[in-house]
């Protein structure tokens with residue numbers, strides 16, 4: 001249970017670290033955010049910000065996913081009211097696109113499984129598709145419409161969460177890498193390249209690097225980087241999120257984002273020309289024409305062991321929490337992770353069963 005004047009060090013200024021900082025600061029807890037880069041969170045900024053549909057089931061992960069998804073609309077409204085900013089939360093809906101009739105069995109399968117899980121979905125034939133998205137190529141054969149898919153702008157959300165935390169007194173040291181961490185009695189000591197910080201608790205929200213930091217405390221937290229790239233194109237002929245063959249095509253203001261790759265290349269953050277060529281080909285296939293290429297980005301998704309995010313205190317160092325391993329859904333799950341960690345630190349309990357998310361497994 002946190003007492004008045006509690007201080008927490010949050011390591012990592014990605015979407016998860018900023019969410020943790022935001023919810024801690026709302027509990028009147030003093031927050032110090034530490035990040036090794038001057039321009040933090042390449043991964044969170046590479047994200048497409050897709051908030052995917054209802055994931056059926058009754059497991060604790062399914063509940064976390066649904067609650068995390070629902071939290072975004074409230075958070076966007078709260079940040080708009082408090083900070084006067086639009087974080088780009090949009091209930092766009094998505095279309096799962098099938099390019100030719102040979103894909104009919106895949107469409108039927110997804111339609112049946114989605115309905116079985118209670119997920120709202122409509123089948124679209126060619127004329128219905130054309131009516132919803134006039135810019136689609138003539139050859140596109142059919143699709144499924146998922147009205148529950150949303151989007152948020154990850155960069156705007158991250159900036160607004162952090163600006164709100166700063167208003168409540170949070171401070172950040174960016175461009176200063178954490179090199180050592182230790183729990184000392186009732187507190188935590190962190191050494192960075194430029195100095196030392198002490199606090200009552202620490203939260204490791206360092207994305208794919210979190211396992212390495214937890215290892216300094218003798219904990220085995222298994223998370224590895226999986227690179228993802230997206231490309232940005234000029235022009236925005238679409239009104240919905242389009243999902244085709246594992247790629248999203250995302251309307252973003254007057255631009256279009258396409259992604260993402262899934263690459264096992266370790267901690268290599270470089271972008272590649274091959275990925276851009278592949279994304280351009282997708283755009284041409286779906287729209288029947290090309291869009292001018294603007295830029296591309298890469299990030300390292302933190303992939304955990306056993307698929308579930310890593311959220312909770314370390315066994316032998318209970319004043320050090322881990323908030324990582326969100327893999328492909330860190331933007332969707334970042335805010336709810338922040339909310340849970342803040343409650344756990346402030347009240348001594350997470351407010352829900354988190355046993356399946358224990359970081360050491």
Ligand SMILES: Cc1cc2nc3c(=O)[nH]c(=O)nc-3n(C[C@H](O)[C@H](O)[C@H](O)COP(=O)(O)OP(=O)(O)OC[C@H]3O[C@@H](n4cnc5c(N)ncnc54)[C@H](O)[C@@H]3O)c2cc1C
Pocket residue numbers: 011012013014015016017034035036037040041042043044045046047048049050051176177178179205206207208209210213227228229230259260261298299300301302323324325326327328329330331332333
């Ligand atoms: C191309 C792509 C598309 C994606 N699309 C989606 C999507 O549509 N929807 C969705 O929900 N998710 C998506 N994701 C996943 C999502 O982006 C990630 O899950 C999320 O960004 C992870 O956030 P994080 O805060 O855990 O990590 P990060 O954003 O990686 O932040 C970790 C921070 O920790 C810092 N750090 C590391 N080590 C240290 C240290 N020793 N000392 C100090 N600081 C340190 C790093 O500098 C970094 O800033 C996508 C990812 C990619 C790459």
